[in-house]
Amino acid sequence: MKKTKTSYLLRGTPSILLVLGAGFVMASSADIRAALGMGAAVLVSMLLSAVVVSAIHKIIPGYAKLPTYLMIITGFVSLISMLMQAHFPIVVDMLGVHLATLAVSAVIYRDCEECADHNGEATSIKTALVTGLFFTVVMVACALIREVIGNASIWGQPIELLQDYKISAIAGAFGGYLVLAIVMAVINKLTGLHHHLDEKEDN
Amino acid sequence: MRFVKTLGILLIIIAIFGAAMFGLNFYTGPIIEANQAGAANDRLNAVMPGGSAYEDITATLTGLPAGVVKVNKETSGLGYVIETTATSDYTGGAPMDIVIGVDAEGKICGIQLVSHSESLIFGEDYPGTYIGKDSALAGVELYAGSTYSSTAFKNAVEEAMGVLAANDLIAAGVKTDAQILAEMIPALHTGLTSGGMLKAEAAAASGNITEGYKALNGSGYAFIVAQGETSVLAIVNAAGACKVYDTTGADVTESSAAVVEEAVVAAEKVDFTSAAEKMITDKFADAADITPIELTTFGNVVYASSFISGDATYYAFYSRPMTYGDNAMEICTVIDETGAIVNQNVKEMAFEHGVEYMPGIKDLMDPSSGAYTSYLEKFNGITGETLTDDVLVAGGTVSSSAVKLATQDAFNAFNTVKGGEQ
Numbered sequence: 001m002k003k004t005k006t007s008y009l010l011r012g013t014p015s016i017l018l019v020l021g022a023g024f025v026m027a028s029s030a031d032i033r034a035a036l037g038m039g040a041a042v043l044v045s046m047l048l049s050a051v052v053v054s055a056i057h058k059i060i061p062g063y064a065k066l067p068t069y070l071m072i073i074t075g076f077v078s079l080i081s082m083l084m085q086a087h088f089p090i091v092v093d094m095l096g097v098h099l100a101t102l103a104v105s106a107v108i109y110r111d112c113e114e115c116a117d118h119n120g121e122a123t124s125i126k127t128a129l130v131t132g133l134f135f136t137v138v139m140v141a142c143a144l145i146r147e148v149i150g151n152a153s154i155w156g157q158p159i160e161l162l163q164d165y166k167i168s169a170i171a172g173a174f175g176g177y178l179v180l181a182i183v184m185a186v187i188n189k190l191t192g193l194h195h196h197l198d199e200k201e202d203n
Numbered sequence: 204m205r206f207v208k209t210l211g212i213l214l215i216i217i218a219i220f221g222a223a224m225f226g227l228n229f230y231t232g233p234i235i236e237a238n239q240a241g242a243a244n245d246r247l248n249a250v251m252p253g254g255s256a257y258e259d260i261t262a263t264l265t266g267l268p269a270g271v272v273k274v275n276k277e278t279s280g281l282g283y284v285i286e287t288t289a290t291s292d293y294t295g296g297a298p299m300d301i302v303i304g305v306d307a308e309g310k311i312c313g314i315q316l317v318s319h320s321e322s323l324i325f326g327e328d329y330p331g332t333y334i335g336k337d338s339a340l341a342g343v344e345l346y347a348g349s350t351y352s353s354t355a356f357k358n359a360v361e362e363a364m365g366v367l368a369a370n371d372l373i374a375a376g377v378k379t380d381a382q383i384l385a386e387m388i389p390a391l392h393t394g395l396t397s398g399g400m401l402k403a404e405a406a407a408a409s410g411n412i413t414e415g416y417k418a419l420n421g422s423g424y425a426f427i428v429a430q431g432e433t434s435v436l437a438i439v440n441a442a443g444a445c446k447v448y449d450t451t452g453a454d455v456t457e458s459s460a461a462v463v464e465e466a467v468v469a470a471e472k473v474d475f476t477s478a479a480e481k482m483i484t485d486k487f488a489d490a491a492d493i494t495p496i497e498l499t500t501f502g503n504v505v506y507a508s509s510f511i512s513g514d515a516t517y518y519a520f521y522s523r524p525m526t527y528g529d530n531a532m533e534i535c536t537v538i539d540e541t542g543a544i545v546n547q548n549v550k551e552m553a554f555e556h557g558v559e560y561m562p563g564i565k566d567l568m569d570p571s572s573g574a575y576t577s578y579l580e581k582f583n584g585i586t587g588e589t590l591t592d593d594v595l596v597a598g599g600t601v602s603s604s605a606v607k608l609a610t611q612d613a614f615n616a617f618n619t620v621k622g623g624e625q
Contacts, residue, residue, distance in 0.1 A: 086234035089238045
């Protein structure tokens with residue numbers, strides 16, 4: 001049981017351990033609002049996809065799992081995208097094409113294929129929640145650093161004190177990967193998650 | 204069989220999500236449309252307090268000036284938003300993009316300069332001086348130090364407001380006498396202008412003088428003088444000659460002796476004799492019998508005289524047209540008895556005084572350069588009838604236009620000396 005919990009926790013850290021979804025973090029973490037929007041989109045689409053996949057995985061033949069799961073994920077991402085366009089148009093503008101490409105995100109597909117495909121609804125929901133929440137936390141952590149240092153603002157509001165000291169490169173693609181790398185290093189140092197992963201792979 | 208089953212599952216998934224998206228679109232579609240319309244209206248709402256929806260009425264209007272891009276009517280009746288442009292000819296770049304909100308009473312309720320490519324632009328607070336004004340724009344002044352841009356901006360606003368008034372959408376504003384008279388100054392006294400625009404500093408009001416304009420180049424004054432219930436315009440040249448005009452532009456000097464007297468007293472004269480005579484003798488070392496001529500024209504010429512060189516009599520007109528940076532150039536135009544220029548002497552092309560000049564005309568600033576000499580020699584033989592834009596210099600339009608204007612003023616003064624009309 002303990003091993004199972006650790007396994008799920010490890011699975012909930014795609015951006016940290018496997019660097020899955022790093023592109024989304026880079027593209028969507030220059031502003032906290034965009035980071036929260038992308039985090040919420042990932043969390044909800046992952047949750048709904050996991051529920052449906054875990055419910056129907058037994059009737060899907062192995063060779064049809066990839067197109068079926070992708071279609072389910074794409075459907076939910078499209079629905080979520082429509083709702084976000086209606087209620088959070090500013091965030092959708094910030095995310096741009098990256099919101100649509102969430103449909104083919106390895107983060108969500110991996111969750112469906114590796115967890116929901118082998119477990120019941122309860123476990124799938126729990127895994128999806130942990131994964132989505134952790135993804136969101138990483139996104140927001142990166143966004144907090146990048147927006148303050150790179151744009152000298154927070155939640156889109158300028159921080160007058162920092163206007164002369166902002167480092168624009170941090171808000172760009174280079175800064176996205178740099179900050180993600182730093183956040184990964186800090187989290188790994190604090191939690192030792194890589195160590196657990198190594199142990200898991202050794203076993 | 205497995206294939207059919209798989210295909211069936213995929214089709215069911217497609218159908219479910221398709222139906223879900225179809226249904227959801229009924230909910231999100233109108234909201235998204237409203238959001239998009241709202242974004243497009245943001246720039247209109249910014250100048251129309253309380254505005255929400257707009258109708259494009261451009262096609263229904265007549266007499267649209269070239270600069271006006273779009274006229275929008277606020278659908279709840281709050282007023283109109285005009286999207287217009289203005290070009291100052293200062294930088295030659297993209298025009299200024301201006302949005303003007305006009306309320307139902309015909310007064311400006313919001314105005315924004317959205318974008319521009321001017322190298323010298325007025326302050327951010329300048330458009331705010333238009334708020335509350337009707338189409339007459341009474342009390343709106345140009346922006347000191349950015350005359351070209353602010354003039355283009357003001358003209359664009361005036362044109363845009365004029366469209367609404369001309370199409371009976373708002374009541375036309377009524378200009379005050381002082382406003383009408385001030386707008387007449389550039390046409391009546393070119394000495395108070397630069398690039399065709401009024402360029403003067405305020406002169407103290409006193410007695411019946413309610414407004415005063417003092418030329419920056421010493422070429423004279425313009426006064427708005429109260430006369431009973433109306434006002435008249437009195438212009439005074441460098442020599443102290445005065446003319447008076449009413450609001451219709453009619454010359455009423457003869458019936459306005461008191462106004463003339465008051466204006467002449469208020470005008471401070473500047474003596475340019477020594478500066479002018481030096482420019483004459485610089486080019487005509489044997490100049491003799493230099494006799495000042497009383498100036499009766501109103502322009503950039505501030506001194507005139509006749510002199511003898513060799514066996515011929517010549518007429519010298521010393522003028523000080525305005526150019527960049529509120530600087531006055533010094534020009535001496537010498538004309539012979541036939542009315543042709545025999546010598547044009549421009550002391551400097553007025554790009555000095557710390558003003559950056561364009562590299563293409565750098566040589567024109569250097570009196571020892573061939574470009575400078577050949578530029579001035581182009582004027583030799585020109586008469587009042589043959590003076591054309593050929594004397595303008597590409598890349599130095601402002602300064603060479605000032606030289607041309609001064610030359611034209613010299614010919615006008617020459618004509619009066621010889622008994623002709625201006």
